[in-house]
Amino acid sequence: MAFTLPELGYAYDALEPNIDAKTMEIHHTKHHQAYINNLNNAVAGTPLEGKSIEDICKGMDMANMPVRNNGGGHYNHSLFWEILNPNDKGILSGALLEAINTAYGSKEGFEEKFAAAATTRFGSGWAWLCVHPGGKVEICSSPNQDNPLMPGVGCGGTPILGIDVWEHAYYLNYQNRRPDYIKAFMTAINWNVVEKKYAAAL
Numbered sequence: 119m120a121f122t123l124p125e126l127g128y129a130y131d132a133l134e135p136n137i138d139a140k141t142m143e144i145h146h147t148k149h150h151q152a153y154i155n156n157l158n159n160a161v162a163g164t165p166l167e168g169k170s171i172e173d174i175c176k177g178m179d180m181a182n183m184p185v186r187n188n189g190g191g192h193y194n195h196s197l198f199w200e201i202l203n204p205n206d207k208g209i210l211s212g213a214l215l216e217a218i219n220t221a222y223g224s225k226e227g228f229e230e231k232f233a234a235a236a237t238t239r240f241g242s243g244w245a246w247l248c249v250h251p252g253g254k255v256e257i258c259s260s261p262n263q264d265n266p267l268m269p270g271v272g273c274g275g276t277p278i279l280g281i282d283v284w285e286h287a288y289y290l291n292y293q294n295r296r297p298d299y300i301k302a303f304m305t306a307i308n309w310n311v312v313e314k315k316y317a318a319a320l
């Protein structure tokens with residue numbers, strides 16, 4: 119089964135004004151679709167064909183640049199659309215809030231550290247909130263389309279929240295103002311989805 123573009127589950131303009139409709143549409147239909155097309159081409163006829171994207175990331179041959187870049191691109195963007203779902207967003211609470219309080223003191227402490235990781239990631243990449251076995255959470259970042267599922271990348275945990283800081287994620291609306299985009303992203307997070315991912319990662 120070839121990889122296919124996941125449905126967003128919401129309209130392109132549903133994240134306005136935090137993320138504009140044009141950026142969402144191009145990001146989803148052009149950028150994410152291109153990673154999928156290139157990934158399908160890269161795995162066709164190889165032992166990776168038919169594997170899940172999670173298993174491909176975890177077993178990544180980091181020297182295989184087409185699979186690394188495009189497999190990461192597919193995994194990362196699939197997560198990104200999910201955690202931005204504007205329906206039934208909820209609030210940070212429960213076991214995830216406890217884990218965040220343990221690691222960063224408070225929700226505000228977490229937001230500050232996460233924004234710093236996203237702001238200081240030089241060039242193109244991602245910042246992540248990950249879970250380790252036992253439930254400890256950790257913020258990290260990675261370049262390009264790498265993610266912490268891949269060998270030796272970031273903190274090595276399971277990502278439950280990720281922000282795309284490639285310019286294609288924000289340039290139409292925010293130009294060079296990455297910190298403004300990050301602030302807008304923080305208010306757009308669907309905590310119900312992130313909490314479900316936290317529970318599933320344990």
Ligand code: MN3
Pocket residue numbers: 145149195282284286287
């Ligand atoms: Mn992107």
